[in-house]
Amino acid sequence: MHPYRTHTCGQLRAGHIGQHVTLSGWVHRKRDHGSLLFIDVRDHYGITQCVIDRESPLLPQVESIKNESVVTVVGKVVRRPDETQNSKLATGEIEIEIEKFSVISAADPLPLQVNADAPVGEDIRLRYRFLDLRRERLHENMMLRSQVIASIRRRMIDQGFMEYQTPILTSSSPEGARDFLVPSRLHPGKFYALPQAPQQFKQLLMIAGFDRYFQIAPCFRDEDSRADRSPGEFYQLDFEMSYVTQEDVFAAIEPVLHGVFHEFAGFRRQPPAAITPAPFVRIPYDEAMLTYGSDKPDLRNPLVIVDVTDVFKRADVEFKAFKQVIEQGGVVRCIRAPKVGDKPRSFFDKLNDWAREQGAPGLGYIVFEADGGKGPIAKFVPEAAQHELRKLTKAEAGDAVFFVCDKLPAGAKMAGAARNKIGQEMDVYEKNIFKFCWITDFPFYEWDEERKKIDFSHNPFSMPQGGLEALLTKDPLSIKAYQYDIVCNGVELSSGAIRNHSPEIMYKAFEIAGYSAADLESRFGGLLSAFKLGAPPHGGSAPGIDRIVMLLADEPNIREVVAFPLNQQAEDMMMQAPNTVPPERLRELNIQLKTSPQKG
DSSP: OOOOSSSSSTOOGGTTTEEEEEEEEEEEEEOOOEEEEEEEEEETTEEEEEETTOOTTHHHHHHHOOTTTTEEEEEEEOOOOOOGOOSSSSSTTTEEEEEEEEEEEOOOSSSOSSOOOOOHHHHHHHHHHHHHHTTHHHHHHHHHHHHHHHHHHHHHHHTTTTTOOOOSSSSOOSSSSSSEEOSSSSSTTTTOOOSSOOOHHHHHHHHOOOEEEEEEEEEBBBBBBTTTTTTTEOOOOOOEEESSOHHHHHHHOOOHHHHHHHHHHSOOSSSOOOOOOOOOOEEEHHHHHHHHHSSOOOOTTOOOEEEHHHHHTTTOOOOHHHHHHHHHTTEEEEEEEETTTSSSSHHHHHHHHHHOOOOOOOOOOEEEETTTSSSSSGGGHHHHHHHHHHHHOOOOTEEEEEEEEEEHHHHHHHHHHHHHHHHHTTTTTTTTEEEEEEOOOBBBBEETTTTEEEESSSTTTTOBHHHHHHHHSSOOOGGSSEEEEEEEEEEEEEEEEOOOOOHHHHHHHHHHTTOOOOHHHHHHHHHHHHTTTTTEEEEEEBBBBBHHHHHHHSSSSSGGSSOEEEEEEEEBBTTTTOOOOOHHHHHHHTTOOOSOOOOO
């Protein structure tokens, strides 16, 4: 018989009754029932109940063992009494009568409970992440992640994509975040950068003639933590295609994402969540910012935003608070909230207080009743203007409209936040569904107020719509790009673009953003020279693996689907990183610290 196990702890069934077996695993839980002592043994595959009689000479050893100790049990498989069978366990019909019991690794007192979902502080969870990963929910999340990645790989290969690996040590790239830098020992004073994305390399693979590339790619960005973004590193399904239009890229990735979400839609949801069918809806950026106040709209919320600036420009409207902002170039946006007229005053006060917490003066509103509008703004808006408001918003008696007034883009952003908050308070979000959309036609450039200059808004390697002619003849801030994001339930899964493959367009595009030809050649010489030696049109995208798994696992924070995440301060509590290094290592790297290193 094998010294550790003949079966896993999730394998035994009624058909094994009468067999002598060996199991190994962690002590999950012990229960003293007087004449019998029960011990649940757990491994990666499941839990098996083991039982020992009070008369057994092994009892003192079994009784003294602490939870999470690793043990080996040898015994006979027997049927549980009918009244004690557990239908929630795959092994719930049987138990093991312990004949031999050995301790492989005894556990000290635990810093957190593995067999319960009791709240535990983040520092403890991350410091003892290996224990945290033994807990059922997190363990399931990691298995889901592995299965999702395997499914994605199969689906990409089935579509003719091939997987290639790109370098981890590379040069800095303007991806919109700070790089992690690695000093070079052989080249004093010079640094590698960890890739924020394999952007240039995947384009070079297209120029090299590989046609359809993908990779489950690690990416590194020195940026702050958020609920849907890990500091430090993340993984994405990076892919690129040659000789394609934007629609070709959409047609390639939509079946992969729809298929993966359909395959795992029932992971924690019963019934399984519905998925919007392909083709996913396309929403131009300008429309998204107007209608939803966000470039990552959550389409489960049926509420929409309407621009009503012209109503408040009317001579008969005397609401000075809005008029003063409009005169300075501001806008008025409103959200119709159906059938809230009978809500108590506290409903409206709560929303008003929320708006103040966001830094706005408040959230004005009008409630439309059969005999006219009521509310704090209604008296400043005469009947004719109210009629126009109702026409624009399609408001009916019993509906309310909430207003946001500010300059762009702050006004659009606040209206989007208000739309989300009102939808949550009304509980109108669709339940148990994944709603996808593409956001398209992003601005190619944006105005950098801090540096008082035009800069790239999304991705400098994208193709501007209209090509070189647009760069030569149009206001740069009016130029759109073949750039697109895919969004699910308000979470941006990826950015992508049809790439610029023309040296002439690249020179001009960077010139407008303030980069000289020499700047371009020094920073992106490899890619630029490749463009000059025959580059096919190409494009791609990179859906985030972590965010996909987070949605499927129904987790609010991305750290719940990453095996060993950093904390919010970008620290590895378990491995104590970042940390100081010995002075001799710094000398090897030709680095001299300006200030004394801190301990720890």
